[in-house]
Amino acid sequence: MAVGNVAPTPSKRSTTITSVDKALRIIEHMSTLGPEGQTLLEIATALSMNKSSLHHTLATLRARDWVTQDHNGNYHLGTTSSIIARWWNASERLTTTLHPILESLCAQSHELVHLGQLSEKTMVYLDKVEPDRAVRVWSQIGRRIPAATTAMGRSLMGVLADHTFTIDTWITAVKSPANNLAERIQQEIERVRTHGYAIEIEENEPGIACVAIPLLVAGQATASVSITMPIERCSHERLHDLAGLLTKTVTEAHIPQITTFTPQP
Structure with missing residues (x-):
């Protein structure tokens, strides 16, 4: 050998x-x-x-x-790091990357699911997936709505409040703000910081409730995903459960550069 x-x-x-x-x-x-x-x-x-x-x-x-x-x-x-953030935050890339998650969330919740992106003091609808049953809410891709009155906007305000806009600045985007809007925004900022999600009930659309979580895209809080439903299918317990579903579904997707916000104890 x-x-x-x-x-x-x-x-x-x-x-x-x-x-x-x-x-x-x-x-x-x-x-x-x-x-x-x-x-x-x-x-x-x-x-x-x-x-x-x-x-x-x-x-x-x-x-x-x-x-x-x-x-x-x-x-x-x-x-220079902003180059990477801009690449990931491109609306077309976000929509393509996150659409399967929206489909999964809609199938699990049987409710309307939206993806939105922050643009100054407004939220822009980037994508949506509708359930088989009626939701009775009008939404359109590209539509802009004040961040202050939406669960999606408030979810991002909870992350950005310390170093971006003051609450009064957010309210300037609302044509006829409710008297308690500043108080409601502060409540939702605290909810995001402690529980990781925000809600609104008939504050943006009559008869409609919404829960949303912020998304960190390349480390920046610029996008949000939400679940919308008629108030007869809404309770605080269900909103809490749906928030957990949002976080779980996004986290388990393991999408590079897209993570959920970790609330502080």
Whole structure:
């Protein structure tokens, strides 16, 4: 047996490039930070990286605007990251990507399901799937409605309230706001923060109720998915259950760059 002529089995080599992996880990971490950012030491500790090596990688990312540094020395995600966010937030891509989820939600709830996208202070209907039974609500793809009076808009306001518009600013988009609208918005902001969803009952359409959850697209809260029904099929218990269905269905779809909001305890 000519053992000496048998070629050795090549060992499997990782195709991962360490420097690229490190840069992507940093960008992913930066996308989770609040407006205060983090220092070099805090980032190094969070990612278990050597400070000197991390500093060089951050300098490279800064040169291409993936990372910025403020006057206090804290690092933040840079403007180049918005390219990825814009690509994922394109309405055509969102609609194509999420339409199967809308179909699944409609089949499970037997109610009207909408996908909406935030445009300044209004929500734009991007897509919908209608059930076999009547819903008695008029909706049209491309229609714009004030975010302040919709469950979809309120679900996003619950995520954005701290660093985008004040409640009064949202209300300016409503032609004839109800006297208690500011109070209702604040209630729904709190519901989003504690439970992850928002509701409205006959505040946008007479006889109609709606529940919605915010969607984080490439880390940004810009879209929402909702379930709409006549008030005779609505109760707070059912709205809560449908909110759970929304979150479960989106989460289990495992769509890259699209996640649900995690409420704070």
